[in-house]
Amino acid sequence: MRFSVAFLGALAVSSxxxxxxxxxxxxxxxxxxxxGKDNPIGATTGGKGGESVTASxxxxxxxxxxxxxxxxxxxxxxxxxxxxLAPGSNKSILGVGxxxxxxxxxxxxxxxxxxxxxxxxxxFILDNDGITIQNTTRVWVDHCEFESEFSQDVGPxxxxxxxxxxxxxDWITVSWNYFHDHWKSSLVGNSDVLRDVDFGHLHxxxxxxYWRNEGTRGPAGRFGHQHIFNNFYQxxxxxxxxxxxxxxxxxxxxxxxxxxxxxxxxxGLVIPEDSPNTSPEGDFEIxxxxxxxxxxxxxxxxxxxxxxxxxxxxxxxxxxxxxxxVQRVVKAGAGVGKIKVHAL
Ligand SMILES: *[C@@H]1O[C@H](CO)[C@@H](O)[C@H](O)[C@H]1NC(C)=O
Ligand SMILES: *[C@@H]1O[C@H](CO)[C@@H](O)[C@H](O)[C@H]1NC(C)=O
Ligand SMILES: *[C@@H]1O[C@H](CO)[C@@H](O)[C@H](O)[C@H]1NC(C)=O
Ligand SMILES: *[C@@H]1O[C@H](CO)[C@@H](O)[C@H](O)[C@H]1NC(C)=O
Numbered sequence: 001m002r003f004s005v006a007f008l009g010a011l012a013v014s015s016x017x018x019x020x021x022x023x024x025x026x027x028x029x030x031x032x033x034x035x036g037k038d039n040p041i042g043a044t045t046g047g048k049g050g051e052s053v054t055a056s057x058x059x060x061x062x063x064x065x066x067x068x069x070x071x072x073x074x075x076x077x078x079x080x081x082x083x084x085l086a087p088g089s090n091k092s093i094l095g096v097g098x099x100x101x102x103x104x105x106x107x108x109x110x111x112x113x114x115x116x117x118x119x120x121x122x123x124f125i126l127d128n129d130g131i132t133i134q135n136t137t138r139v140w141v142d143h144c145e146f147e148s149e150f151s152q153d154v155g156p157x158x159x160x161x162x163x164x165x166x167x168x169x170d171w172i173t174v175s176w177n178y179f180h181d182h183w184k185s186s187l188v189g190n191s192d193v194l195r196d197v198d199f200g201h202l203h204x205x206x207x208x209x210y211w212r213n214e215g216t217r218g219p220a221g222r223f224g225h226q227h228i229f230n231n232f233y234q235x236x237x238x239x240x241x242x243x244x245x246x247x248x249x250x251x252x253x254x255x256x257x258x259x260x261x262x263x264x265x266x267x268g269l270v271i272p273e274d275s276p277n278t279s280p281e282g283d284f285e286i287x288x289x290x291x292x293x294x295x296x297x298x299x300x301x302x303x304x305x306x307x308x309x310x311x312x313x314x315x316x317x318x319x320x321x322x323x324x325x326v327q328r329v330v331k332a333g334a335g336v337g338k339i340k341v342h343a344l
Contacts, residue, residue: 030339034205034227036140036173038316044138044173046092046116047072054096054344058082065091068112074344075120081105084128089113095120095144098337110134119341121145122162129161139165139172145335148182150213150237156183157277161217166190168201176208178335183215184274189222192245192285198223199246205229205314208321210334211236216274221247221288227314229253229293230321232330236260238273240301243288248311252293255326256301263301266290294320 036044050070055061058081064073065087072092078101085105087093089112095101096119106125109115113136122130122144130146133139146162148154162179164187165172179185186206189198202224209231211218218233218240219226226243227250233240235258243249243266256263270283289309321329332338 030143030176030333032140032142032173032175033318034173034175034207034314034316035171035203036138036205039138039171039203041113041137041171044114044116044140044171045090046070046114046140047090048092050090052344055079061085065093074341075100075102076343077101078103084108086110087112087115089115092116092118093120094118094341095336096341096343100336107131108134109136109139112136114138116140116142117144118142119144119336119339121147121336123147124149125159127158127160129164131163132161133163133165133169133172135167135169137170139169141172141174141177143176143334143336143339145178145180146182146185147180150181150183150215154183155277156215156273156275160184161187164188164190165202165204167194168197170201170203172204174204174206174209176330176334176338178210178212179214179218180210180212181214185211185214185217186219187217187221188219188224188226189245189247192222195223195245202226202247205316205318206231207318208330208334210234210330211240213237214240216271217242220244220270220274221249222285223247225249225311229318230326230330231255232257232327232334233260233263234258236263236301238262239265239271241265241290242270243290244268244270244285245288246286247288248309249288249290250293250311250314251290251296253296253320253323253326255297255323255330256299257327258299260299260301262304263296263298264290264303264305266306267304295323297323297326
């Protein structure tokens with residue numbers, strides 16, 4: 001086969017970017033799929049086509065994410081942020097290698113569109129979310145790691161959510177992330193009084209995420225639609241998937257292991273363990289809906305489906321990892337350092 005000069009040039013450029021690992025599952029095993037890709041307003045492309053910059057200090061990173069022009073930002077090493085990172089539209093924020101990390105303040109994407117965050121660890125963000133996606137469309141959060149602490153001493157309110165998707169955000173894929181050691185993981189829709197704002201939005205695909213040693217919200221959704229497939233849950237102690245306030249979930253080919261009390265519930269009660277400090281009796285909301293697609297392995301956990309909905313299929317193509325392979329494939333592929341992002 002002969003390559004044109006132009007093609008070789010393209011290869012040289014792409015060696016700076018994300019290349020895909022070569023084991024199993026085909027070359028595009030980690031490509032974007034789901035609502036972040038196939039939706040009515042266009043695939044999430046982030047900073048594709050824009051300039052590429054490297055940030056290894058907080059100052060550089062805070063500056064690099066400004067504005068709405070497309071930009072690919074390569075994050076190197078450990079960065080302690082003095083304030084939350086607030087990316088504009090059309091940005092890719094890509095951790096380099098296996099040790100890109102954000103500490104002290106997390107990321108808030110507010111009123112934007114088209115943002116990609118890959119291969120970065122977000123750790124120990126006190127009193128706030130690791131990442132908040134608010135009133136923002138077209139987002140892909142992939143191969144990130146989210147970590148704090150889970151214990152009765154630390155409780156649920158020392159840290160807030162790991163990845164919260166709120167205020168009519170839409171067309172989001174959350175894939176191959178490692179969420180661990182944290183109480184309240186991922187909330188979709190942050191209040192039952194936002195019905196009019198949120199209803200009809202909050203379409204999220206959660207796939208191939210690894211959740212370990214967590215308390216609640218894996219995820220918990222209000223008013224939207226979440227397709228939750230091929231995730232592996234280890235010791236998700238109280239309640240993993242919660243669909244409430246008319247939310248709909250399509251749940252398939254997930255695996256639950258260890259100490260997990262409830263894998264899936266559509267019963268509206270927000271359980272006391274979710275907010276024991278503010279709502280020791282739990283909060284009553286109306287129920288949500290759940291549909292089950294391909295068989296799940298609930299392990300020791302129970303499920304409580306009070307209403308079956310009409311969310312039986314999604315408007316995109318995806319290949320399910322066979323149930324018996326989910327634990328191995330997800331543990332091997334989720335988190336940072338699993339995709340190759342090279343320095344510029
Ligand atoms: C994002 O980038 C596209 C392509 O350059 C541009 O058309 C669009 O206006 C940008 N979005 C915003 C919110 O500026
Ligand atoms: C987002 O939009 C709302 C409503 O227009 C506005 O009040 C708020 O200040 C905006 N936030 C940011 C960070 O732009
Ligand atoms: C969402 O963002 C858009 C664009 O910035 C703004 O006009 C709108 O008011 C925001 N809506 C909410 C509910 O914050
Ligand atoms: C399951 O849902 C029903 C309501 O339909 C509720 O009465 C029951 O307490 C729930 N079970 C659990 C374990 O939450």
